[in-house]
Amino acid sequence: MADEEKPKIITPPNTLKSKVKTGGPGAVDEAALERAEAVIEGLTGSYLEWVQDDLKKLQAAFDQFVADNNAENLDKIFQISHDIKGQGGSFGYKLMTAVGNELCRFIEKTETVTPQTAEAIRLHVETLKIIIGRDLKGDGGKEGEALLVGLQQVSDKLLEG
Amino acid sequence: MSVYNLERLNFLIVDDNKHMRALVKSILHALGVKSCLEASDGADAFKELRHFPADIIICDWNMSPLDGLDFVRLVRTGKDSPNPFVPIIMLTGHTEMNRVLEARDSGVHEFLAKPISAKKLYSRVRSIIERPREFVRAGMYFGPDRRRAASSNYKGSERRKQDSEGGGDGELSQAEVEALLST
Numbered sequence: 446m447a448d449e450e451k452p453k454i455i456t457p458p459n460t461l462k463s464k465v466k467t468g469g470p471g472a473v474d475e476a477a478l479e480r481a482e483a484v485i486e487g488l489t490g491s492y493l494e495w496v497q498d499d500l501k502k503l504q505a506a507f508d509q510f511v512a513d514n515n516a517e518n519l520d521k522i523f524q525i526s527h528d529i530k531g532q533g534g535s536f537g538y539k540l541m542t543a544v545g546n547e548l549c550r551f552i553e554k555t556e557t558v559t560p561q562t563a564e565a566i567r568l569h570v571e572t573l574k575i576i577i578g579r580d581l582k583g584d585g586g587k588e589g590e591a592l593l594v595g596l597q598q599v600s601d602k603l604l605e606g
Numbered sequence: 607m608s609v610y611n612l613e614r615l616n617f618l619i620v621d622d623n624k625h626m627r628a629l630v631k632s633i634l635h636a637l638g639v640k641s642c643l644e645a646s647d648g649a650d651a652f653k654e655l656r657h658f659p660a661d662i663i664i665c666d667w668n669m670s671p672l673d674g675l676d677f678v679r680l681v682r683t684g685k686d687s688p689n690p691f692v693p694i695i696m697l698t699g700h701t702e703m704n705r706v707l708e709a710r711d712s713g714v715h716e717f718l719a720k721p722i723s724a725k726k727l728y729s730r731v732r733s734i735i736e737r738p739r740e741f742v743r744a745g746m747y748f749g750p751d752r753r754r755a756a757s758s759n760y761k762g763s764e765r766r767k768q769d770s771e772g773g774g775d776g777e778l779s780q781a782e783v784e785a786l787l788s789t
Contacts, residue, residue, distance in 0.1 A: 452744035454751070457691035459738045461661060464614040471638045472609040473728055481636035481724030488632060495625045527668065528623055531699035534721030535629060542721055546777065549699075 485535055492536040493577065499529050500574055507563075507570055516558050522566060523552045529573060540576045540585045543593055544569060551600045561603050568599055610735055616641040616659055620651040620677065621666035621697070626720075630664055630697070633724045637731075648672030652680055655688045662734060664718075664727075667698035667709070674698070675712040682713040682749050690748070691741060693734045697722065701778045710787060713749025715739060717787065719780045726780060752787075 466472070503525045510518035526548040533541025548569040555562055572592050575581070581589050617634055619642055621627045627644045634642055643658050645651035647669040663681070667674035674696060682690050696714040698705070709717055716730040739750035 450745070452742050455741040455743065457738075457741055461615070461693075461735055461738070464661065465735055466611040468609050469611060471613055472611040473637050474609045477609075477637060478724050478728060481633050481728075484632050484636040485629070485724060488629065491628075492625075524668065527699050528626075531720030532625065532629075535723060546699075 486537070489536045492532065492538075496529065496532070496538075496541070496577055499525055500570075500577065503529070503570055503573070507566055510566070511563050514558065519552050519555065519558070523549055526552075526569070526573075537582045538576065539583055540581055540589045540593070541573060543584075544572050544576065544596065547593070547596050547600060548573075551604070554604050559603075565599055565603050569596060572596060608732060608736065610732065611638060612731065613638045613640050615639060615661040616643070618643050618645065618651060618654060618658060618660035618663045620645045620648065620663060620669070620674070622646050622669040623666070626666065626697075629722070630727070633722070633727050636724065637728060648674065648677030648680065651677055652684070652687075655681070655692075660689070660692055662731065663692055663694045664697055665694055665714075667696060667700055667705075675709065678709075678712040678714055678749075693750075695730050695734070701783060703778060706778060706783050706787070710752055711747065713747070715750050717783050719778075719783060 503522065506518060506521040506525060510522060526545045528545075530542050530545030530549060533539065533545065548566065551565060551569070575592070576585065576589075579588075584590065585592065612634075617639055619627050619630050619634075621630070621644075624646075627646075631642050631644065643654055643660070645654050648665075649672040651663070651665070652672070665674045665677060669677075672680070678694055678696070681687050681692060681694065684690075693715040694713070695716040695718050696709045697718045697720065698709070699720040700706075700709075701719045706717055715734055718726060718730045741749065742751050
């Protein structure tokens with residue numbers, strides 16, 4: 446192997462070492478972590494406002510998809526549901542994350558757009574609205590489980606067909 | 607658990623979603639961080655790096671025009687990069703195995719799966735503090751050594767707990783991501 450092809454190891458300067466102290470006032474202990482989790486919980490009201498915006502954008506993207514019957518609009522639906530997936534769980538809305546994830550996976554696996562594709566997406570969008578509308582926090586209990594299982598069955602059936 | 611004081615660290619938060627930036631910033635402030643700068647995409651962040659001495663970058667994947675992976679590559683290998691060694695945490699909802707490996711191969715230090723929590727975010731910061739990484743230049747790759755030592759903090763029960771929080775269907779939990787990156 447020529448010299449220039451050999452992996453070269455470099456030890457970067459450890460700038461964090463001099464800046465980060467261990468322990469003492471202000472250090473991140475269990476209590477600080479609990480306080481930080483409480484700060485996130487305190488942002489739940491804001492989350493519920495911005496998720497409403499996301500749901501409106503999602504509905505608009507879906508309406509556009511139906512009107513144009515264009516697969517390119519699926520990308521926009523994917524991006525919004527990906528955001529919804531990435532945020533819900535932080536504020537205790539794990540079902541938003543789970544259903545957002547289901548919608549992303551469904552879109553990823555969709556190879557051909559059929560009328561049933563739109564129907565499946567519509568069910569996901571409606572479910573996301575129901576979760577927020579009924580304030581189904583956590584896993585949503587039996588109602589949440591039923592919603593999720595129903596969506597998975599619909600998606601599986603359509604993707605198989 | 608090791609307790610670190612983060613108040614002297616400068617964080618750069620890169621995300622096109624202003625709500626995610628606000629969430630990450632709120633968590634960092636609650637953990638004692640005083641200095642956070644926000645950028646809304648990779649190009650904006652690269653510009654900010656010229657005058658902001660970031661100690662740690664927390665970067666989303668999906669952004670345009672310059673996405674998270676392009677930004678990481680630019681920081682690592684760009685001729686005019688102000689700090690090719692800066693630790694980068696990739697923050698993303700993409701947790702499929704191929705995506706995690708793609709992020710690793712772009713030169714990130716850590717991978718943080720959304721949805722995030724204060725504990726998950728702090729654990730990634732702690733990992734950067736506790737495990738400074740050597741850099742490797744090999745072929746087209748320049749970045750932290752991709753062969754990481756297995757985490758001494760790995761706990762089976764933690765993994766099971768986080769599995770129940772993660773998505774299914776090819777998605778990896780945070781603990782599985784860690785296990786994958788440690789091999």
